Amino acid sequence: MQTARSLKEYRQELDEALSQSFQRKALDSFATAYREGRAKAFAELDLPGLIQQIGASKDSAMADLDNLYASFKARAEEAGATVHLASTAREANAIIAGIASDNGCHTVVKAKSMTAEETLLNDFLEKEGLSVTETDLGEWIIQLRHEGPSHMVMPAIHLSRDEVQRLFTTVTGQEQERNIESLVKVARRELRQRFAQADMGVSGANFAIAESGTLGLVTNEGNARLVTTLPRVHVALVGLDKLVPSLNEALTTLKGLTRNATGQAISSYITWITGANECASGPEGTKNLHIVFLDNGRSTLAKDPVFKEALRCVRCGACANVCPLYRLVGGHKYGHIYIGAIGLILTYFFHGLDKDKNLVQNCLNCQACRQVCVAGIDLPRLIKETQALVQQSDRRPVMNTMASTLLTNRRLFHGLLQTARYFQKPLTGRTAYLRHLPHFFLGPQDFKALPALAPKPFRSMWEQVKPTVRQPRYTIALFAGCLQDFVYPEQLLSFLKLLTDQGIAVEFPKEQGCCGLPVHMLGEKEASREVARHNIAAIDPAQYDFIVTLCASCGSHLKENYPRLLESLPGSQAKATQFSQRIIDFSSFVHSVLGLDGLSFQAGGPKTAFHAPCHLCRGLDVTEPPRALLQQAGFDYQSHEEEETCCGLGGTYSVKFPELSAELLSRKLDLLEERGYQVLTTDCPGCIMQLRGGAEKQKRALRVQHTAEALCSRLLSGTP
Numbered sequence: 001m002q003t004a005r006s007l008k009e010y011r012q013e014l015d016e017a018l019s020q021s022f023q024r025k026a027l028d029s030f031a032t033a034y035r036e037g038r039a040k041a042f043a044e045l046d047l048p049g050l051i052q053q054i055g056a057s058k059d060s061a062m063a064d065l066d067n068l069y070a071s072f073k074a075r076a077e078e079a080g081a082t083v084h085l086a087s088t089a090r091e092a093n094a095i096i097a098g099i100a101s102d103n104g105c106h107t108v109v110k111a112k113s114m115t116a117e118e119t120l121l122n123d124f125l126e127k128e129g130l131s132v133t134e135t136d137l138g139e140w141i142i143q144l145r146h147e148g149p150s151h152m153v154m155p156a157i158h159l160s161r162d163e164v165q166r167l168f169t170t171v172t173g174q175e176q177e178r179n180i181e182s183l184v185k186v187a188r189r190e191l192r193q194r195f196a197q198a199d200m201g202v203s204g205a206n207f208a209i210a211e212s213g214t215l216g217l218v219t220n221e222g223n224a225r226l227v228t229t230l231p232r233v234h235v236a237l238v239g240l241d242k243l244v245p246s247l248n249e250a251l252t253t254l255k256g257l258t259r260n261a262t263g264q265a266i267s268s269y270i271t272w273i274t275g276a277n278e279c280a281s282g283p284e285g286t287k288n289l290h291i292v293f294l295d296n297g298r299s300t301l302a303k304d305p306v307f308k309e310a311l312r313c314v315r316c317g318a319c320a321n322v323c324p325l326y327r328l329v330g331g332h333k334y335g336h337i338y339i340g341a342i343g344l345i346l347t348y349f350f351h352g353l354d355k356d357k358n359l360v361q362n363c364l365n366c367q368a369c370r371q372v373c374v375a376g377i378d379l380p381r382l383i384k385e386t387q388a389l390v391q392q393s394d395r396r397p398v399m400n401t402m403a404s405t406l407l408t409n410r411r412l413f414h415g416l417l418q419t420a421r422y423f424q425k426p427l428t429g430r431t432a433y434l435r436h437l438p439h440f441f442l443g444p445q446d447f448k449a450l451p452a453l454a455p456k457p458f459r460s461m462w463e464q465v466k467p468t469v470r471q472p473r474y475t476i477a478l479f480a481g482c483l484q485d486f487v488y489p490e491q492l493l494s495f496l497k498l499l500t501d502q503g504i505a506v507e508f509p510k511e512q513g514c515c516g517l518p519v520h521m522l523g524e525k526e527a528s529r530e531v532a533r534h535n536i537a538a539i540d541p542a543q544y545d546f547i548v549t550l551c552a553s554c555g556s557h558l559k560e561n562y563p564r565l566l567e568s569l570p571g572s573q574a575k576a577t578q579f580s581q582r583i584i585d586f587s588s589f590v591h592s593v594l595g596l597d598g599l600s601f602q603a604g605g606p607k608t609a610f611h612a613p614c615h616l617c618r619g620l621d622v623t624e625p626p627r628a629l630l631q632q633a634g635f636d637y638q639s640h641e642e643e644e645t646c647c648g649l650g651g652t653y654s655v656k657f658p659e660l661s662a663e664l665l666s667r668k669l670d671l672l673e674e675r676g677y678q679v680l681t682t683d684c685p686g687c688i689m690q691l692r693g694g695a696e697k698q699k700r701a702l703r704v705q706h707t708a709e710a711l712c713s714r715l716l717s718g719t720p
C-alpha cells in the first residue's frame with residue numbers, strides 16, 4: 001500500500017522496490033506469459049467489438065444506477081435477501097459488523113474482494129472482536145504477512161515459494177516442504193477447520209443483476225463457494241458499479257473479464273446466487289443473506305462527464321500486467337489499494353488526494369494500459385485529468401510554473417534556446433553532448449549523456465534547405481517539434497533528402513512552437529490548450545495535404561489531444577479537427593504516401609532493431625510502416641519481444657522519476673546488447689535522446705538513429 005507523504009519519500013520507496021529482485025523476475029515472467037496467453041485467448045473473438053460492447057453496457061448501466069439499484073433490491077428481497085446501501089466505506093463496515101453482532105457471529109471466513117480491501121473491512125471487524133480468515137490462498141498468505149494485495153487478481157505474486165514455505169513453517173509450527181503442491185495442502189488443511197467453525201461468510205461479487213436480484217462471482221479457487229454456502233450468514237459487499245440490468249450484460253462482460261485477467265476462456269468457478277437459499281446451518285434451514293452495496297463516491301463519479309468512464313472497470317488487473325512501471329516496482333508501490341493504471345485514478349476518488357498526489361504522477365503516458373483495457377477506458381487520459389485535479393488542489397510545483405510560462409510564449413522560449421547555444425560551448429568539449437556538467441548538478445539524472453543544442457537550429461537553416469518543387473504531387477507542412485528544431489535538425493534534413501525529386505512541396509511555418517505535450521504531461525491543461533491554439537493558428541491545415549512530423553510524441557499529441565483541448569474554444573473546433581486529420585507521422589508518410597520506389601539503397605545492412613515509440617505504436621496505432629521501410633532499405637531488421645516497451649523517457653517523467661527511467665533504459669539496452677544488434681532505429685527524437693544518451697553514457701556499441709537518418713545513411717551514392 002503506497003502511503004508516502006512526499007514525492008521524495010515516494011521516490012525512496014520506489015528505489016527500495018527496485019532492489020526486490022524476486023518480485024521483478026516474477027513480474028517480468030508473468031508479463032511475457034500474459035502477453036501470449038491473452039493473445040491466444042482472444043484469437044477467435046472480435047476483441048475491438050467486445051471492448052466496445054462492454055464499455056457501452058457499463059456506461060448505460062452507470063447512467064441508470066438508481067433504477068438498477070431499486071430493481072435489484074426489490075428482486076433480491078423478494079427472494080429472501082436483505083439489501084443495504086452504504087454511502088461510505090466506514091458505513092459499510094459498520095453495517096457488516098452490525099449484522100455479525102445481531103446474529104451472534106464471532107468467526108468470519110472471507111472470499112477475495114477488492115471492495116472489502118477498499119473499506120479495510122478486516123481491520124474494522126477485528127477491532128470489533130471478530131476473528132477473520134481470508135480463504136483465497138494468495139489473500140490468506142498476505143493476511144498472515146499483514147500486508148495488502150500486490151495485484152488485483154494475484155495478490156501474492158510478489159512472493160517466492162521460499163518465503164511462503166518459511167511463513168507456513170512459522171504459522172503451523174512445523175517445518176514445511178518448499179514444493180507448491182505441499183504448500184497448497186498445508187493451506188487447505190488449515191483453512192478447512194476455519195470453514196467448519198465459521199458462522200459468517202463475507203464475499204464480494206463481480207455482477208449484481210438487477211432484473212433478478214442475482215449475484216455473480218467469478219473465481220479460480222473453490223473457496224468462494226464454501227464461504228457463500230457453509231456459514232449460516234452470508235454478507236456480500238458489492239460496489240454499486242457492479243450493477244448490470246440483466247444476465248446478458250453480465251455474460252458479455254464475463255467473456256472479456258477472464259480472458260483479459262488471466263488468459264483463460266473461462267475461470268474455474270462461476271457462481272450465481274439468487275436470494276436466501278437452503279443452508280443446513282441456517283435458521284430454519286435457510287441462509288441469512290445480506291447484500292451491502294457500497295457507494296463511496298461511485299454515484300457522484302457516475303455523473304461526472306469525464307471520470308464516469310472509470311466505473312467501467314471490471315477489475316481484471318490487466319492494466320497492471322502491461323505497465324512497465326508496475327513490472328519494475330510491484331503493486332505495493334504502484335497502488336494504494338487499487339493497483340495499476342486504474343488505481344492511479346480510483347485512489348483519488350475512493351481514498352482522497354493525500355493518498356494519490358504522489359502516486360498519480362508515476363505514469364509514463366506509454367498508453368500500454370489503454371491498449372489492454374477490456375472495458376475501453378482511456379486510462380492515460382484519465383490519469384492526466386486526475387493529475388490536473390491534484391494540481392488544482394495542491395501547491396503548484398515550480399517546474400509546472402516554469403514550463404507553462406515558457407511554452408506558452410514561443411518567442412521567449414525560442415529566444416532562450418538560441419541564447420543557450422552560446423553559453424553551452426564550454427560544456428560540450430566540441431562534441432554533440434554536454435560533457436562537462438558536474439555530477440552534483442545532474443544528480444540522479446546522470447544516467448544518460450545529455451545532447452547539446454545544435455550549432456544552428458533547423459528554423460535558421462530553412463531558407464537555404466527549402467526544396468523547390470514545380471507542379472508538386474502534394475504540399476506538406478513540416479511540424480518540427482522542439483527537439484528536432486533545436487537539437488537534432490539533421491533528422492529533418494535527412495527527411496528533406498529522402499524527398500528530393502519526389503514531387504513534394506514542403507513548407508515550414510515558422511510561427512509553430514512546441515507541440516505542448518510537456519505541459520500536458522504535467523497536468524497543465526490551460527497551458528496545453530494555449531499552445532494548441534497557437535499552433536493551429538500558425539499552421540493553417542486548409543493549405544496542406546498533410547502535416548508531417550518526425551516526432552511520434554508530437555504527432556500523437558497533435559492528432560489526438562488537440563481536438564479535445566480545443567473543443568470548448570469558440571470557433572476552433574472545426575479547424576482543430578481538420579488539423580488533426582492532416583497529421584501524419586514520418587514512416588507512414590514515406591511508406592504509404594511517398595513510397596521508396598524512386599530510391600536505391602546499399603545491400604547487406606547491419607543487424608537492426610526497431611524501438612517502437614509508445615506514441616507511435618499505441619498513440620498513432622502505426623506498426624508496420626517503419627519496419628517495412630527498414631526491410632525495403634536493406635537493413636537486417638530483426639524483431640524482439642520488448643520492441644514496444646517504453647524506453648523510460650516519458651517526457652518530463654524521466655526528470656521526476658530518474659531512477660525508474662534509468663532502469664527501463666538499461667533493461668532495453670541490455671537486451672539489445674545481448675542479442676548483438678548493431679543499429680537501433682526509432683521514430684521519435686525523445687526516444688533517441690534517451691536511448692542514444694544511455695548508449696553513449698554506458699559506452700555501448702550501438703548506433704541509435706532516427707529511421708529517417710538510417711534510411712539516408714544507406715542511400716546509394718548517386719541517388720538523389
Ligand code: SF4
Binds near residue numbers: 341
Ligand atoms: S481499468 Fe481496464 S484493464 Fe484495468 S482492471 Fe479495470 S478493466 Fe481491467
Ligand code: SF4
Binds near residue numbers: 324325326367369370
Ligand atoms: S500509461 Fe503506461 S506507465 Fe502510465 S499507467 Fe498506463 S501502462 Fe503504466
